Amino acid sequence: MIWKRWSLLHFARKGKGMKEQNNGKQLKYFQIMEDLKEQIISGKIQAGDKLPSENELSQQYQISRQTVRKALAMLQNAGYIYAEHGRGTFCSELVRHTRTSKNIAVVTTYLSDYIFPRVIQGIDSVLTAEGYSIMLKNTRNSRGREAKCLEELLQKDIDGIIIEPSKSQIYCKHMNLYDKLDEYQIPYVFIQGCFSQMKDKPHVLMDDCKGGYMITKYLISLGHKKIAGVFKADDMQGQNRHKGYVMALQEAGILYDPEMVVWYHTEDRKIHPYQCIRDMAETPGIMDAVVCYNDQTAFEVIRALREVGLRIPEDISVTGYDNSRMPNLEGLHLTTIAHPQEKLGEMAAELLLDLMRNGETESAKSVLIEPELVIGNSCIQR
Amino acid sequence: MIWKRWSLLHFARKGKGMKEQNNGKQLKYFQIMEDLKEQIISGKIQAGDKLPSENELSQQYQISRQTVRKALAMLQNAGYIYAEHGRGTFCSELVRHTRTSKNIAVVTTYLSDYIFPRVIQGIDSVLTAEGYSIMLKNTRNSRGREAKCLEELLQKDIDGIIIEPSKSQIYCKHMNLYDKLDEYQIPYVFIQGCFSQMKDKPHVLMDDCKGGYMITKYLISLGHKKIAGVFKADDMQGQNRHKGYVMALQEAGILYDPEMVVWYHTEDRKIHPYQCIRDMAETPGIMDAVVCYNDQTAFEVIRALREVGLRIPEDISVTGYDNSRMPNLEGLHLTTIAHPQEKLGEMAAELLLDLMRNGETESAKSVLIEPELVIGNSCIQR
DNA sequence: TCATATAACTTGTACACACATATTTACAAG
DNA sequence: CTTGTAAATATGTGTGTACAAGTTATATGA
Numbered sequence A, B: 001m002i003w004k005r006w007s008l009l010h011f012a013r014k015g016k017g018m019k020e021q022n023n024g025k026q027l028k029y030f031q032i033m034e035d036l037k038e039q040i041i042s043g044k045i046q047a048g049d050k051l052p053s054e055n056e057l058s059q060q061y062q063i064s065r066q067t068v069r070k071a072l073a074m075l076q077n078a079g080y081i082y083a084e085h086g087r088g089t090f091c092s093e094l095v096r097h098t099r100t101s102k103n104i105a106v107v108t109t110y111l112s113d114y115i116f117p118r119v120i121q122g123i124d125s126v127l128t129a130e131g132y133s134i135m136l137k138n139t140r141n142s143r144g145r146e147a148k149c150l151e152e153l154l155q156k157d158i159d160g161i162i163i164e165p166s167k168s169q170i171y172c173k174h175m176n177l178y179d180k181l182d183e184y185q186i187p188y189v190f191i192q193g194c195f196s197q198m199k200d201k202p203h204v205l206m207d208d209c210k211g212g213y214m215i216t217k218y219l220i221s222l223g224h225k226k227i228a229g230v231f232k233a234d235d236m237q238g239q240n241r242h243k244g245y246v247m248a249l250q251e252a253g254i255l256y257d258p259e260m261v262v263w264y265h266t267e268d269r270k271i272h273p274y275q276c277i278r279d280m281a282e283t284p285g286i287m288d289a290v291v292c293y294n295d296q297t298a299f300e301v302i303r304a305l306r307e308v309g310l311r312i313p314e315d316i317s318v319t320g321y322d323n324s325r326m327p328n329l330e331g332l333h334l335t336t337i338a339h340p341q342e343k344l345g346e347m348a349a350e351l352l353l354d355l356m357r358n359g360e361t362e363s364a365k366s367v368l369i370e371p372e373l374v375i376g377n378s379c380i381q382r
Numbered sequence C: 001t002c003a004t005a006t007a008a009c010t011t012g013t014a015c016a017c018a019c020a021t022a023t024t025t026a027c028a029a030g
Numbered sequence D: 001c002t003t004g005t006a007a008a009t010a011t012g013t014g015t016g017t018a019c020a021a022g023t024t025a026t027a028t029g030a
Helices: A004-016 A028-042 A054-060 A065-077 A116-129 A143-155 A175-183 A208-221 A236-251 A272-282 A295-307 A342-358 B004-016 B020-024 B028-042 B054-060 B065-077 B116-129 B143-155 B175-183 B208-221 B236-251 B272-282 B295-307 B342-358
Strands: A081-084 A088-091 A103-108 A133-138 A160-163 A188-191 A203-206 A227-232 A261-264 A289-292 A317-319 A367-369 B081-084 B088-091 B103-108 B133-138 B160-163 B188-191 B203-206 B227-232 B261-264 B289-292 B317-319 B367-369
Touching (some): A054 A065, A065 A081, A116 A342, A133 A143, A208 A289, A227 A295, A261 A272, A272 A295, A289 A295, A342 A367, B028 B065, B054 B065, B103 B143, B116 B342, B133 B143, B143 B175, B188 B342, B227 B272, B227 B295, B272 B295, B289 B295, B342 B367
Parallel strands (some): A103 A133, A103 A160, A203 A367, A227 A261, A227 A289, B103 B133, B103 B160, B227 B261, B227 B289, B289 B317
Antiparallel strands (some): A081 A088, B081 B088
């Protein structure tokens, strides 16, 4: 790296007084620092190795010794190198995560709602037994908060992360933060969902497509033909469950009607499904069953249907997903898909332990959980 | 501070080649740094104050601007000051306890069960807003595990603890660990319960005695006379709720019969209340109502009563405590005492924040929550 | 051969200068 | 009263030099 080009630019600026030239942080001392840091991280310069002397560096890079000193000072401050008066400058013992902080971060969309307590419980039971402590973070399913979480966690002393991505259907805009995790060699495991561009990363999730297929097929087997669907648009699970729903319909020779499907987003989840289903229910006989994204949604749907005077399951069958055993359904047990909850947490924790111990080898395999139908009394033979 | 003396010394050294002269670190940049640091610590320069410009300092101290810059760079690195390009150099907000890890530990008896998710949710909502991260630990209501948790936490970088004591009724055997917390000046807040010997420590809990009194009095007002009780023996809540139960009975002139009370421990909680109530129910007419320690226990009690053919509330009234909205009760809503859950978490978090900011002043007060009766359909007029 | 001086390195301190760039202020034009 | 401009002043970057002081290998002398 020679500074001829920069020098010319530099002096050109003098005369002209350009302004936006120096935005990309192409400061000499910064570049040299980055260059040396890169060599250290890549292993070209190893722990204990002597760096070139200040004068050598100033010749190599064609800059003054003072500037070299500034770069070295920054590296020293960051702990990459140390200087010995009269002897030279040396590469530090890289703290390659030797200090096992025994902290694991768990990032979920929500904390108290729904299935999360049990998932966290499962993670805890495995990790506590191994002496780890759990740091809890939640994103409320917002991308911005997920990015903020990761930034905060990068500042902290953690050995690994279990993360439920927020809005996994939408393309991930902060890949750089995950790259940082890779750079720092902090392993992470996705649960529940996974960004499409990171499918090869370790993850533990359900075969949602198959689940959607199974529950829809079950309704068809009961004689239902006009099956509405309510799905979440902004996460992978919603897409896949919908895909399974469509597959089952097509297999049974039932025409897929997009008008029969309600899509909603995280922000809408409390009102949109409720409103749409209520509107649809105004037209009598338009549907005889509703496949819902999950039990929570099913709860809203049931509320809407009951308010327009329809009985579950006598008039309309309703299915859920996750087997969350929601209260306040007055003796109604949802037909739903089993969610392993604690088991999922345990599997994610064990996968993460494996990653931390052995790195990203073939032994640490992602898990795809087989869905299982749980038959309640919210569906009826037609 | 003028450098005439140093200069003379400096040149004198040149000639003589003295060695031990420079031990006291009378380097110019070091001295200036110390001088400025002293002014900041003493308060002569306060947070936000503008320091003299580099040129002014170089004139004041009669040294070059470069040397001033070195001194300022060190102070900046240490966090005492910050520089703004074109504006000047300013004194930073002095951080009182330098180690602001921004981590808070939350120790509860359980994680996923019952009311804890919502309590944790409440804690999280307050602390996340303030930039803190939550480290989760659970004790499964075991003293040994509580001690182990505290030991682990003492190794870690935390700013405060919110802890639900395990088996708060039994005398605390690991006071030394709490003493250590005091010694390290790590503030902590008790929730739900509090060890008897630490009643003066900050805490957020319910007025359980009053709650037990209220719910028993409610049963009496419905005409019940033979009111059994099921209480937990190993925590403070159980003791207090029992105390309230006795008070209400005595006030109504009903003789307190210890035979009508079932005491159980954490380890027994799933079987003992169930067994005892089942046995008692064998004798017809022995009781017309049961006051339960909490909703979970009420659930077990109801299971036992139903199994011997008794109907709730037609044959026997049952009350709970905590208003946890438990599922699987088939349309039965427990008459219970409201538990603030999220609110309790929030209050504990806010109390802890207060403690961390201001220390143990009189402003940071413990909270005693007023119980509130929630009337369901599990009790009937007799 | 062995101790020692020294030359030839190294990093550390200090200064002087030039120019880049951001902010504030004062003043003039509209 | 607002807007634009220039001057003054602030920190930031980069270079040059000189000397201080620690370390090491080499040459020197008894």
